[in-house]
Amino acid sequence: GAGVSQSPSNKVTEKGKDVELRCDPISGHTALYWYRQSLGQGLEFLIYFQGNSAPDKSGLPSDRFSAERTGGSVSTLTIQRTQQEDSAVYLCASSLEEVRGSYEQYFGPGTRLTVT
Amino acid sequence: GQNIDQPTEMTATEGAIVQINCTYQTSGFNGLFWYQQHAGEAPTFLSYNVLDGLEEKGRFSSFLSRSKGYSYLLLKELQMKDSASYLCAVIGGGGYNKLIFGAGTRLAVHP
Numbered sequence: 568g569a570g571v572s573q574s575p576s577n578k579v580t581e582k583g584k585d586v587e588l589r590c591d592p593i594s595g596h597t598a599l600y601w602y603r604q605s606l607g608q609g610l611e612f613l614i615y616f617q618g619n620s621a622p623d624k625s626g627l628p629s630d631r632f633s634a635e636r637t638g639g640s641v642s643t644l645t646i647q648r649t650q651q652e653d654s655a656v657y658l659c660a661s662s663l664e665e666v667r668g669s670y671e672q673y674f675g676p677g678t679r680l681t682v683t
Numbered sequence: 684g685q686n687i688d689q690p691t692e693m694t695a696t697e698g699a700i701v702q703i704n705c706t707y708q709t710s711g712f713n714g715l716f717w718y719q720q721h722a723g724e725a726p727t728f729l730s731y732n733v734l735d736g737l738e739e740k741g742r743f744s745s746f747l748s749r750s751k752g753y754s755y756l757l758l759k760e761l762q763m764k765d766s767a768s769y770l771c772a773v774i775g776g777g778g779y780n781k782l783i784f785g786a787g788t789r790l791a792v793h794p
Contacts, residue, residue, distance in 0.1 A: 571725075600781075600782070602782075602784075607786075608786060609687075609770065609784040609785050609786040609787055610726070610770065610772075610782070610784040611784070612781050612782065612783065612784075615781060623781060625781075626781075658725065658726075670713075670714065670731075670774060671716075671728050671731065672716075672728075672782065673728070674718075674725035674726045674727070675725055676724065676725050677725060
């Protein structure tokens, strides 16, 4: 079946511009996560959605970052007034909250964001 | 604080066995994952441990000791395609939702 998809796959933007990154989770997955992976770094948790609500936004690095999820499906991560330090790969993952007693998260291919 | 440590890089020979270690200190523990990530691709699930002991799945095995805050991933009969980064991740902090990742171990398999 279809996996997690993300768009765009690559985005180059000028410093100060706003960007929107999109994630389509696996159909039926109630949980959705956003992570950021900077060059040579581990994945950094940004935000978690259960359905349309976001019980954990603790990883958002600043108030320039926001995310929403509508219809319990598609999610959009918005970065306002982008800075060069925002350059990274943004990964989305989804999961059935409990699968075989585990919490396996399925990752999308990511969006590579470059801020010039 | 939350801390997950794993070696930055490892090399191994095709056909050999390699063990990648991971130690963690988190304010809660609800399981440990290993993911494989090839360059430029998304992480893919390898294993999940929540109880102490060894979980075997084909050429890959994962071990957990909760009392020691320690896990390892064992890869047997290495193949060139196993060259990738291996990510250790813990569900900690009292939540069932947030994976805390280590920086990953880049494994290079040589002929």
